[in-house]
Amino acid sequence: MPELPEMENYRTRLSEHLIGKRIQEITITREKSLNVTVEQFRQHVEGQTIVAIDRKAKHLLFNLESGKVLLLHLMLGGVMYIGGEGDAPKRTKQVTFIFDDCSLFLMGLRLGYLHLHSLDQVEEKLRDLGPEPLDDSFTLDAFYKLAEKKRGMLKSALVNQKFISGIGNLYSDEICYQSCLLPQRKVQELTIQEKQALYRSIQAILKRGLTYGGYMDMPVYKGDLLTGQYNQHCYVYDREGELCKRCDSKILKAKVASRKSFFCNNCQR
Incomplete structure (x- = not known):
């Protein structure tokens, strides 16, 4: 399971490639990864621009221009890849975000979840987490x-x-x-x-x-x-x-x- 360094590495690399990009289309092959229906997910996410990508513990938070947040936890075996269909790894693609010049593939048979929340809902969901060990406040x-x-x-x-x-x-x-x-x-x-x-x-x-x-x-x-x-x-x-x-x-x-x-x-x- 990815831990803090892995998720921070993802945050850094995804931020370099995806901040400011508009999500043109979404392909979903594993509905269990979502907390809403596929139709609701597409309605709230397609056409949105990613304005920031944050990390909290082992989670990634994709902040959309609407104020909604996509909360990602990869769990066991989950991986991500940025590219095109031609160079993407031959793994099960559970959720695909299609941008104008690339795609973000969320792969792995045991991908955890990709939930759509408001910022308040995210804070409530993550409130029981312990301190971030690399924060300045962790003295x-x-x-x-x-x-x-x-x-x-x-x-x-x-x-x-x-x-x-x-x-x-x-x-x-x-x-x-x-x-x-x-x-x-x-x-x-x-x-x-x-x-x-x-x-x-x-x-x-x-x-x-x-x-x-x-x-x-x-x-x-x-x-x-x-x-x-x-x-x-x-x-x-x-x-x-x-x-x-x-x-x-x-x-x-x-x-x-x-x-x-x-x-x-x-x-x-």
Whole structure:
């Protein structure tokens, strides 16, 4: 599932190509992705210009000139591509936005949803999300206050969207590795020094994910050489049996909080 770096990468690249463009036509092959009828969706979206694309946690918000917002969550297996029918990947296209010079394809058998809302409805739907970890307001002191109230395993806390938004399975493992903490550790048992290391690691790993274009396995458009480069730079995720880059011990894989997790049992404590 795309996490904060992947969705921010999408936001940046889509903004470069689609801001100011008018949606000429929409093709919908999966009606379950919508929260209104196809007819209502077309009525409110066709002919509209995209004025801004924002991100909140793992969601993208396509702001239309009418004031309506398209709220997108890709869930498992969802991907996007900008181009034409000739160069589009051979994947199931569930929703297609057709512009005058290109199309935006939303693909994947398990695309989450693309809902039409007012701005107030979007704010209500997303109000329970935790703080954005790369916002200026997410300070060390703010993190201390959050962590004071949290109980349970570190892995569970990091992927809990009501605790901190945007972190999922991959980056939670990378964050634990960077901070030298095992994902099985209990949040309430962390020392002040360990909380400091965890906070710094959250910032560093997510920024690293952005630098390498996230881990998505498909470019956003033809000639996109950045998207997906994090796959070649993972510290522990999906590296079971390979050597730790810090201590040369073997990377282990285990179920932690009912999720697959990768870690070094030697230098993570």
